[in-house]
Amino acid sequence: MIENLFPNVDWAKMWNATVETIYMTAISTLLTFIIGLALGVLLFLSGPGQLWSNKLINTISNAFVNIFRSIPFIILIILLIPFTKLLFGTVRGPDAALPALIIGAAPFYARMVLIALQEIDKGVIEAAKSMGAKTSTIIYKVLLPESMPALISGITVTSIALVGYTAMAGIIGAGGLGTLAYMDGFQRSREDVTMVSTILILIIVFIVQFFGDIAVRKLDKR
Secondary structure, eight states, X not given: OHHHHSTTOOHHHHHHHHHHHHHHHHHHHHHHHHXXXXXXXXXXXXXXXXXXXXXXXXXXXXXXXXXXXXXXXXXXXXHTHHHHHHHHSOSXXXXXXXXXXXXXXHHHHHHHHHHHHHTSOHHHHHHHHHTTOOHHHHIIIIIXXXXXXXXXXXXXXXXXXXXXXXXXXXXXXXXXXXXXXXXXXXXXXXXXXXXXXXXXXXXXXXHHHHHHHHHHHHHOOO
16 A cells, blocks of 8 residues: 555665664764853853853854854855865765764854853852852853753754754765655655655654653753
């Protein structure tokens, strides 16, 4: 029955493409979380009146985040082709898509981290400082725990954006459902392949959002 509805779909290729999309999303989300969190904390702590207040560092990190956050993803992929070739020797395949995915998403997430940290009650930070807490203690015992629901919510949104980025990367042969939808579906006028690829991308998005919402509810102590 399903073969009659989708006669052009090669289910083995569809499964492999789904695994590639999940792989690209998972790896890029993990590295985006680490890099974006570090950038966001640096932006916060180097800001005016903060623990590491430094105008030069804050200006440079702000400029980096703003520049890469503003570049459209498809253009970023093209700009990073030489760098990607240097790393992997090719611009095709799931691994080759990772640099563009991470560099495109980390600054976006860093800005969300900064917003989350700025919403923390300043009194909590001042209380920790008055008790002689070290900067590292304030980061790990105050800033991160207090902002964790917002951080998880932010990485959920970023992860969903990364699923969309993987689909766009498919246009240049990065692999995954995006490549399948474009190469096997659109270019060959196989609407059923494009439709199934799109449905699977939506399912991945719904799953990410579902588990992200559960994590936020468990961490939110309000």
